[in-house]
Amino acid sequence: MTTAPVLAVDHVRKIYAGGDRRVEAVRDLHFEVTAGELVCVVGPSGAGKTTLLRCIAGLLDVTGGEVRFEGAPIDGPPRGMAVVFQEYGRSLFPWMTVRANVELPLKEKRVPRERRAVLVRDALATVGLDDVHDAYPWQLSGGMQQRVAIARAVAYGPHVLLMDEPFAAVDAQTRADLEDLVRALWSRLGVTVLFVTHDIDEAVYLGQRVLVLSNSPTVVLEDVAVDLPAARDQLSTRALPRFAELRAHVYGLVQQAKRGARTVMADPTAIGRPNVYEGRTT
Amino acid sequence: MRLLRSTLTAAALPVALVTAWWLISRGSQSFFWPPLSDIVAELRPTWLGERLRADVVPSLLRLATGYALALAAGILAGLAIGLSARLRQYCEPVLEFCRSIPPPVLIPIIMLFAGIGDQMKVIVIVSGCVWPVLLNTAEGARAIDEVLRDTARVYRLRPAARFRHLLLRGASPHIVTGARQALSIAIILMVISEMFAASNGLGFATVQFQRSFAIPQMWSGILLLGVIGVTLALAFKLVENRVLAWYFGLRRHQ
Ligand SMILES: Nc1ncnc2c1ncn2[C@@H]1O[C@H](COP(=O)(O)OP(=O)(O)OP(=O)(O)O)[C@@H](O)[C@H]1O
Numbered sequence: 026m027t028t029a030p031v032l033a034v035d036h037v038r039k040i041y042a043g044g045d046r047r048v049e050a051v052r053d054l055h056f057e058v059t060a061g062e063l064v065c066v067v068g069p070s071g072a073g074k075t076t077l078l079r080c081i082a083g084l085l086d087v088t089g090g091e092v093r094f095e096g097a098p099i100d101g102p103p104r105g106m107a108v109v110f111q112e113y114g115r116s117l118f119p120w121m122t123v124r125a126n127v128e129l130p131l132k133e134k135r136v137p138r139e140r141r142a143v144l145v146r147d148a149l150a151t152v153g154l155d156d157v158h159d160a161y162p163w164q165l166s167g168g169m170q171q172r173v174a175i176a177r178a179v180a181y182g183p184h185v186l187l188m189d190e191p192f193a194a195v196d197a198q199t200r201a202d203l204e205d206l207v208r209a210l211w212s213r214l215g216v217t218v219l220f221v222t223h224d225i226d227e228a229v230y231l232g233q234r235v236l237v238l239s240n241s242p243t244v245v246l247e248d249v250a251v252d253l254p255a256a257r258d259q260l261s262t263r264a265l266p267r268f269a270e271l272r273a274h275v276y277g278l279v280q281q282a283k284r285g286a287r288t289v290m291a292d293p294t295a296i297g298r299p300n301v302y303e304g305r306t307t
Numbered sequence: 308m309r310l311l312r313s314t315l316t317a318a319a320l321p322v323a324l325v326t327a328w329w330l331i332s333r334g335s336q337s338f339f340w341p342p343l344s345d346i347v348a349e350l351r352p353t354w355l356g357e358r359l360r361a362d363v364v365p366s367l368l369r370l371a372t373g374y375a376l377a378l379a380a381g382i383l384a385g386l387a388i389g390l391s392a393r394l395r396q397y398c399e400p401v402l403e404f405c406r407s408i409p410p411p412v413l414i415p416i417i418m419l420f421a422g423i424g425d426q427m428k429v430i431v432i433v434s435g436c437v438w439p440v441l442l443n444t445a446e447g448a449r450a451i452d453e454v455l456r457d458t459a460r461v462y463r464l465r466p467a468a469r470f471r472h473l474l475l476r477g478a479s480p481h482i483v484t485g486a487r488q489a490l491s492i493a494i495i496l497m498v499i500s501e502m503f504a505a506s507n508g509l510g511f512a513t514v515q516f517q518r519s520f521a522i523p524q525m526w527s528g529i530l531l532l533g534v535i536g537v538t539l540a541l542a543f544k545l546v547e548n549r550v551l552a553w554y555f556g557l558r559r560h561q
Pocket residue numbers: 041043048049050068069070071072073074075076077223241
């Protein structure tokens with residue numbers, strides 16, 4: 026596996042300027058994602074997670090710094106990147122069947138017809154939707170709709186998959202299933218995943234790394250390595266003492282972020298004892 | 308079964324009214340109010356002979372041409388205006404003005420440069436129909452979901468696909484509303500423009516009958532216009548049900 030960064034977020038700054046109002050949403054975000062990594066991003070509500078993701082996806086121009094995808098600065102949505110949005114109900118074309126929804130990006134990529142049929146069938150089978158090809162998205166449950174959106178992203182064959190709180194609006198059981206689906210897809214396809222969530226458990230369970238963001242204007246508060254075994258399981262992984270430690274650590278960081286912390290001291294011994302930081306916040 | 312019931316419900320009042328007309332006018336001696344049976348008897352000989360080619364078909368062609376042009380222009384301009392806030396700011400006052408002009412008052416002006424031929428009638432129809440299509444389409448383009456637009460960008464839809472799969476379909480519920488309003492306006496303007504100045508057409512012929520005191524024929528012209536209007540409305544509904552099947556389904560599921 027190569028270790029070249031597939032994504033480089035290089036001192037990105039984003040100021041929303043609308044009329045005479047200026048909102049500095051992101052102050053200085055700097056990190057890299059290596060090919061094949063699964064990185065989670067957590068932060069309090071309004072931390073600028075969506076802003077960051079939209080900048081990476083090329084949907085939003087950065088105010089300062091730059092985002093590089095496979096070495097090239099981003100200028101509009103690049104080929105080789107797919108996004109799964111939180112609002113699954115609004116990101117599928119309601120006038121198209123499930124099949125047409127998954128197939129459309131492939132048509133735009135000029136994939137030949139027979140190949141498209143195979144890709145669509147495989148992608149839908151991968152997410153466990155073999156029998157709804159001809160249904161319309163609004164005929165499906167929320168969890169199934171999000172599966173369709175994931176299938177569409179997978180069929181597209183991206184190098185990087187961006188996901189913005191994709192499971193925030195589904196019930197707990199579905200959510201656990203979808204989390205495992207993301208892990209499975211990631212390890213099978215070797216795709217790089219950047220997964221935004223406000224759920225600390227989810228971030229620790231899914232990620233190899235968890236980036237904790239500060240409040241807006243955003244910086245990276247800490248880049249936490251998740252040293253859990255690669256084979257994850259909803260029951261046994263979540264029962265590991267190490268899981269609890271990491272969870273508590275990230276929880277502490279997010280609490281600091283909510284209180285407005287911009288930096289934390291690098292103190293590895295403190296992992297798992299977030300209250301050590303209490304006195305240091307400003 | 309439900310379909311049958313709703314059809315019967317919808318047809319009940321019209322059937323009752325026509326029956327009432329039939330019964331009340333039966334044996335009528337009034338010169339201006341001939342029996343409905345006379346009027347219906349006139350339909351076939353009056354309109355399905357020579358006049359079919361000379362009057363009915365030309366009218367329908369003008370209607371179709373004007374309506375199609377208005378749809379095309381209204382949808383294109385409406386999408387452009389709906390998608391660009393800048394363009395909208397420039398156009399809004401002018402659009403409000405144009406929309407509030409009753410189209411028939413334009414006929415004398417249009418006659419000045421377009422004569423009294425087919426061209427004039429088509430222009431009159433377009434100038435009246437284009438506004439509801441345009442304004443509704445602009446509204447529809449604005450209403451297209453932002454997440455869906457982002458999705459189209461992320462998956463790099465090319466302009467043709469963006470137009471066809473995102474803009475046109477996304478705005479289609481509004482476009483259909485505008486097109487429905489435009490259809491009735493188109494029929495009215497077709498008739499009026501032919502009454503003003505013409506040498507053939509349904510409106511022209513009907514007025515001719517009135518002027519020559521061919522009263523049953525005049526009534527049959529009015530009846531025919533009514534039938535054409537109802538038929539077009541039904542056809543419109545069929546197309547609408549097809550084009551907006553997803554929309555009605557979506558709304559039922561919410
Ligand atoms: N279009 C915009 N114009 C102005 N300010 C904006 C805009 N979008 C977001 N912001 C602001 O930028 C900051 C970050 O917003 P963002 O949506 O990126 O946060 P988030 O971390 O995704 O939040 P959440 O957890 O609620 O999804 C917020 O203060 C928000 O008010």
